[in-house]
Amino acid sequence: MPRIESTAARLAKLGFADGARAAHLVRQSGVELDDLLEGLVDVADPDLALASLTRLAERDPGVPALLRADERLNARLLAVLGVSDTLGEHLVRHPGQVGLLAVPELGEARAELLRAVGADPAAAEPRAQAPDALVALRIAYRGRLLHLAARDLNGEATLGEVTSELSDLAGAALEAALAIARAETGSDDVRLAVIGMGKCGARELNYISDVDVIFVAEPRDGADETKALRAATRLAQAMMRACSTATSEGSLWEVDAGLRPEGRSGPLVRTLASHLAYYRRWAKTWEFQALLKARPVAGDMELGAAYVEAVNELVWSAATRENFVEDVQAMRRRVEAHVRAEGERQIKLGPGGLRDIEFAVQLLQLVHGRLDPLLRRRATLPALAALSRGGYVGRDDSRGMAEAYAFLRKVEHLLQLHRLRRTHVLPSGADDLRRLGRALGMHTDPVGEFTARWRRHAMEARRLHEKLFYRPLLQAVARLPDTEARLSTTAAVARLQALGYVDPNGALRHLAALTTGVSRRAAIQRTLLPVMLGWFADTPDPDAGLLGFRQVSDKLGATPWYLRLLRDETAVAARMARVLGSSRYATGLLMHAPEAVALLGSDEDLAARSAESLRGEASAAVSRHGGDAETAVASVRALRRRELFRIAVADISGLVDIERVGVALSSLNDITIQAALDAAASKVRAELGADLPTRFAVIAMGRLGGLESSYASDADVMFVHSPEPGAAEDDATRAAFAIANELRRLLSLPAPDPPLLIDPDLRPEGRQGPLVRTLASYRAYYARWSSPWESQALLRARFSAGDPELGSAFVSMIDELRYPAAGLPDDSVREIRRLKARMEAERLPRGADPALHTKLGPGGLSDVEWVAQLLQLRFAGSVTSLRTTRTLDALRAAEREGLLAAPDEVVLGEAWRFVSRIRDAIMLVKGRPGDSVPGVARERRLIAQTLGYPLDGSEDFLDDYRRVTRRARQVVDRVFYGS
Template identity: 30%
Template sequence: MTAARQSALDRLTANAPFLARLAELYPDDVARFLADGVDAALAQLVPPPADDDIMPALRRWRGRTALLLALGDLSGEHDVAATTRHLSAFADAACDAALAAAFAERVPREAPRGIAVIALGKLGSHELNYSSDIDPILIFDPDTMPRRSRDDPDEAAVRIARRMVEILSARTADGHVLRVDLRLRPHPEVTPIVLPESAAISYYESEALAWEQAAFIRSRASAGDRALGQHFLDAIQPFIWRRSLDFRQLKEIGAMSDRIRDHFAQGQAFGPGFDLKRGRGGIREIEFFAQVHQLIYGGRDPSLRVPATVDALAALAGAGRIDADIATRLADHYAVLRRIEHRLQMIEDQQTHSLPVQPAALDAVARLDGAPDGAALLATLEPVVTDVGAVYDRLVAERAVARGLPTGEVELAGALAAAGFDPPDAALRTIAEWRGGKARALRSPAALEALETVLPELVRALGAAPDPDAALIRFDKLVAGLPSAVGFFHLLAAQPALAKIATRILALAPALSDALAARVELIEGLIDARAFEAPASKAELLAEWAPTLAGLDYERLLDRVRDRVGERRFAYGVQLIAGSTDPLIVARGYADLAEAALQVLADATVAEFVAAHGRVPDSELVVLALGRLGGSALTHASDLDLIYLFTGDHLAESDGPRPLGATTYYNRLAQRVTAAMSVPTAAGKLYDVDVRLRPSGAQGPLVVTVDSFDRYQREEAWTWEHMALLRARAVYGGDAARAEVGRVIEKVLTAPRDRAAVAADAATMRDKIAAHKPPQGALDIKGGPGGLVDLEFAMQTEQLASGRCRDPHIPTALACLEAAGLAPAGMGTAHALLARMLVMLRLTAPEGAPATAAARQLVASACGEPGWPQLLAAHDAARQEVGDWWAAIRSAAPQEEKEE
């Protein structure tokens, strides 16, 4: 290590005049470095006091720090990340010292407070260059900033801020401390150098530009009143991290890089004179690559909101947003480019980023870095910038905009016909109306510009739809309902794959089309490739939602859960439309989604209720799911069949400030849980909740004790209610409470029964259902002869009569019954086909309407059949099998059916 330290000193002395002068000024620091290493030497440096000697003292401190950090870097004791961290920490401390001195001069004996330094750029991400400007924004709080009695607060803040900047950046015989660039503040040409916090918040909430959003990715309260600075940053988080993407802004951010490439054209060609920061394949392109992906995904994924470039690349790769190999390569390249950038700046303490043109100067940079000459340095850098440039070029290509559609009618008609509109007349008319601003969303120049940007890809996608004209009509309806189309069109232009997905939705899935028309931002969730992965489990959903739901008040929580469920439900529907996931797996996903929502909302509702009324001792709410939720197999629009119970003594009373008797307590609580799950809010509707399966039906109380439920099921319940219990599952409540309810259900379902009586009761109930709700056409998968209702009645009759195979999940129960010889072989296969058809038809043909011609092939493929005729044949065969099984069970019942 001693040899490495001496080598660093020798290279520094020979090739970096600025550092060589510092080594002569501070020989004790050099000696300590050589003897003990850079960290030990740095530990001896302390910030100077805020006194009359502040300017020369800060400059001496800066010189010693610069010397030691250069030695630590050149010797390899510090890598690039450590060096930039130390440089950033020095800048923070220097700003604190300068601000304290400015306050001391103006208001002696007052602690410096009420002015905050918000670091942006490399200082904001702890990545400061060796010889860099700092780019802060200064804000102040007039209520807490100390000032003279007659001072205007705005004027006093400006004077203190100006003095702080002077202390840092004025060049004296001792040099300077930091160059301070305040031009990143709002409207720098007209605003003072320090802004009131309220004015700054207002600006970023309403007026800020695209580049400012990108700049604040790397921001922090770095000096001064950090509590004030953090309060400001917390207030503008929605500006920085937007859940609703603005691809117009992303387009502008990308254009910034293009303009930089154009403006610094002389530094683009690799070789002597190459600009390491702004050149093609340089530092800025790695930073932009990370920031663009952070802007796209960070609004929805807080784990990506990390300021440092290398950390951001790792987070993006870890979250699956970028390829892990690309992230690793770019991180390695970033370290190389930043290291050489430091070498350039060490030579004469200049904020330069360009390799020297003169061979001797380039050789000096190379030797400072330990390379033999400039040619060797260029050989190290060339593959780095080539790879970075190629990666960034691909990002630019993904944003590239296709050529526009013709405006002439004849040429446009030809383009539409070529895209698949035959005849093109209706599409011609619709596009003319769009271009004419008929829809309110298309009446601004920005909206029309966005329209022209997306039209080529949109027409191609619509023309490729199974029914182009129908898809166009639905898209037109969607546009007509938008308050603004700018962001939506820019999104489709930036992500052409989404245009294809959107047109499939419009052509094939009316339910998803309606959801998209109500919340057009739902399409943004599909940018994430994980939207097409297998649906998440309840536990995964709860873990994913927890960070974004923590700390919300009740009303905001209701809206946020509706947002999250709507996004997931939409994504699951799109998986069905894309044919990427088995409908049975999606059905399970829909159920897990509903359970997760119930868990979150019931927890929040209970907490609200406890705050007002306390808890009932030794008692809790239990929610029992029946029907499709109990069986963990929902469709896109299923309602939830729930029964509410509570444990403990019904005569007990809650212990809160407004106590209630247990029965009143839980009935009110259950009403609120139902409302939390079902009442529409500003974010829309969640689920319809059906509580009619509770004891005594609509005539009975909403909630009863577990003991009352037990007694009712044993003494009063009809056979059909016990059949319903076969799909019951406790989905909310503590482990012990759910186990208690499970024991009650187990005891009821295993009681001895007369097979003929059960069959007779089931047949009577099935006839009543058929009379009350007759089948709706040949494709009524549930209610028609041999449909899912008949299958469930047959299955549940056998389960009750035998006391066996009592699993709420139908495929598991059927497999058990088949193995026991209690169900015909192949009944599980018949159920799987009908269940898949139900899931698909609920999405593509809601309300019992027949599937459109366009949707039929999709449904057939999802059900494993090559085409619609083959699916109908398989459907008929399955219905025949189910019908035969149910008929056989009915025939075993006595001719005189029991009264139900």
């Protein structure tokens, strides 16, 4: 008794759940404890293994000697007994099969199973002769299953080898069952082929699974087709019974023919012609998805091969069916709905399960495989690898999905091996989870480790499923006609012309440059471009879009994230096509900042960043580069370029209106000026070797002051400084001049970034006056010399950059000038009207059509702005709501205060917004500024389309421009000129 207790304690310490019982079993087994321990402590369930081994030794006392004599047999047997209770039971019934585990590899399964049922493997159509063939088939099948499981659990076979061998074993069993059926029915006048479907067809079968099949029959020469089909049906039914009938050795598995045409309502057996007629006329989307896996596995292999060859043509064109992608996605959602009761623990059909991976892979295959034969693989992992090699799935995504799939399949096998039952639901009991974890090599904390690893793989599988399975690119590719999708040179020219490409031959050259070769980059672009050609065709300038795409791809194609982003985030590719085909300006910005492609992903990414955030980034850039002013400002200008691209894309995409565009551009200019001012001041301070002797501020004027900057706007500014207490005024002035000049120089240096030209010509005395003045000098000048136009110009003055206190003092100082308390005298009103009339007559560029000039023409920007400014000069002294630098805000305030009729405010506001949009659109489309509606029809069409007009809407656009400006001019004549 003490010896047993000592052994029990030792076994308990080694991980046996019940040490005393285990010790008792050891004594019963007849095997020395030390002979067993090394193998037992590493198996999945030592208690289960020991219990089965004890029963086996009782049945065959020679087993312990076999274990001691053969290390391979020992390792294989204990691995199986530690996982599978049912295979342990089988060995107890048939201990002679223990010797199979000593054999390195078994012979061909088909021949062995046929011999087991008494059939001749060499016969064309073998017939079973064994008296109890059903039992013999099951015993032989389980023996081979035992051998495979032992190699699998002992790490001697890969997952792919296991699933392939299981599939081939199932095919061999079907062949043996067919031999039994032939002996039973005696059918001789029909050829019958058994087509493996699902996992059997793909050679990725589980240990225990229904075997999905389809039966195809043909009468032999001279036989009656109707009689032959009846005979084939009897033969198929008998074969199915031979597999599923319960015997003293149980059954094999169910043979499921539910995937046949019309499902269980249709005939069990059809001819090849009948199958094809059904598929061509009646088949649903899911049936083509199922046929992807079809493979002849038993019976007449020649007929089976003919069937598979015929249906493959239909399978690989199925993606062109209407709503194909949507149907597959809907079917997956229905499957998920049916398994919700089992929740996340369903590792096959639930979220993050095997079906998530399989459906995603199959959908990608069916959509892209019609053009790429290399994707036509039946099994999931080889197909996933082909999708990755072809660039349809990212390498990391492919790796993550493959790892999740392999893990889940191994778990599925372990679940099924335990009782040889068809199950896909993870257990919740600790003992069962412990067995799973240990079988997978987790010994420290098997339950915790297994649970964490399973959840990680399931989450990754679900994430990748949703990313790939619902990828919008799939719908786009599936809907492409073959003439577009294949990009064949002969048909492509006509097709490109029909799509609206002006230079189809040039487009073909771009396509060839982008897609030729075997690189991953070329492969991904071959997938993207057929779709993007259509997207380019929907833009104003498809040729420019394709050219821009080639230029950006030439710069970024080798960057790992770029093409992956376009392929996986279809919204990015679609928006990029829209931008490149609409705007040379945005394309130019992208050429020098191609990484900005990443901004195209969502509307949120295109939302204007807060001024505080941008100001902080710009300030950090200046600080980072220390005393190198040019490098610091170059960094800030690069930031500005990126933000200009963000604003332009949001504008093109209709996410911002013209007022918000103006505010965003003006705010960005303020931040750029502030950063450049910081760099300039730092440089001047370093040159002086002392603190600056003056404070400095930049006053925004014109459109910048009105927060109405356009893409083409210069920065109209004035510079003001104020000497520090005790500083000599001459020193202060020299320092201020140095800062102003350095600021202008830094922002105009040649660079790939758009320059921000500083225009100080609205200062007192214009170009003849000093560039910088003190606050006192401005006050003296305005008090003595100011003219009405200067008061008018100051209506838009606001602090932009520099010393806020000084800026605020300047703005307060000019308020009494631009908002006169007594209003505007009549002679000043007349002078402003004369000035406006003279400007209309003299400033219009030579040869410009006044009716189409957006700034100086009738009803243009100048007209509307001067109305607002005259109202401000006349009434802002007493009506404080008019004190704004913004045109539309001034008009709205005038309407609220009863100074402007509501209909007039609507007309003027509409004209200002419409004309401002046109001026911005000209810059966006052409990449250079322009003030006139283009007279050239093609240019006008591009502008119109960018503004949202249809392809043939150029004349409508022109009519709208004339109508809007004509109505605005009528208001101007009445309100401004008093006509």
